[in-house]
Amino acid sequence: RSPLATAQGLLGLILAEAHSPEALTEHVTKLQRILTEQLELVNELLEFARVETGHITLELTEVDLCEILANVVDTLTLSAYNKQIRLLCTFPEEGLYLQGDAAKLQRIFWNLLSNAIKFTPEGGTVEVEARLEPNSTLPIVVRISDTGIGISSEQLHYLFKPFSASRPGTHGERGTGLGLFIVKRFVDLHGGEITVRSTPGQGTTVLLSFPGTPPQQ
Structure with missing residues (x-):
């Protein structure tokens, strides 16, 4: 839950600081990194489940x-x-x-x-x-x-x-x-x-x- 809570907080900052391009760039960059990490987490868990159950073919x-x-x-x-x-x-x-x-x-x-x-x-x-x-x-x-x-x-x-x-x-x-x-x-x-x-x-x-x-x- 922690990364998602951080992402939610960053979205709040983006809305609050929409007047500042520099702050927006920083917050969006952090948000992109968090979402990328979470997507990779999901992908790797799915791959792990397939490998462990033997449902992997080439x-x-x-x-x-x-x-x-x-x-x-x-x-x-x-x-x-x-x-x-x-x-x-x-x-x-x-x-x-x-x-x-x-x-x-x-x-x-x-x-x-x-x-x-x-x-x-x-x-x-x-x-x-x-x-x-x-x-x-x-x-x-x-x-x-x-x-x-x-x-x-x-x-x-x-x-x-x-x-x-x-x-x-x-x-x-x-x-x-x-x-x-x-x-x-x-x-x-x-x-x-x-x-x-x-x-x-x-x-x-x-x-x-x-x-x-x-x-x-």
Whole structure:
């Protein structure tokens, strides 16, 4: 109830301070952040319920992972800008193709990239790289790195357990503790792998690898 009460209070301030553009901008920005967090809370709870009950299936088509990553980056560019975070991307021009569920792959990368932004302080850097390692059994590799607050070795041990990794971001951003659990399950469903390396106070690197298909002609 607390976030909704805060949102209600902000709406009252907006009505009361309609004469002040500066105050309106500040209140609307806060309201947008609260509503976005609540929408993500609902989405993650719904995904968690589907995963736990086994009601998850993949709608497989040939997808370009670079295109999906680019779309996710576009949706989170404003979040990075608001924290003065440099968002650096490196994707091969020819694309990276695999048989996958576009919506679930988007959820994987959205969760990971939004986490990187959430736990990186102002002025930091988040990097997204996609590359092909043709001699690997899982040749499509995605790396998401940040210069954020990092994760302790104890937290790493429980990182993919539901509700165990919830903690506020550097601007007090909230989460459900379900995002990484959902990521792991969706990566597994695609026959992929995910590993996380982190140093507290220095940052975190997430590596994902997926099976690929030949590029489109």
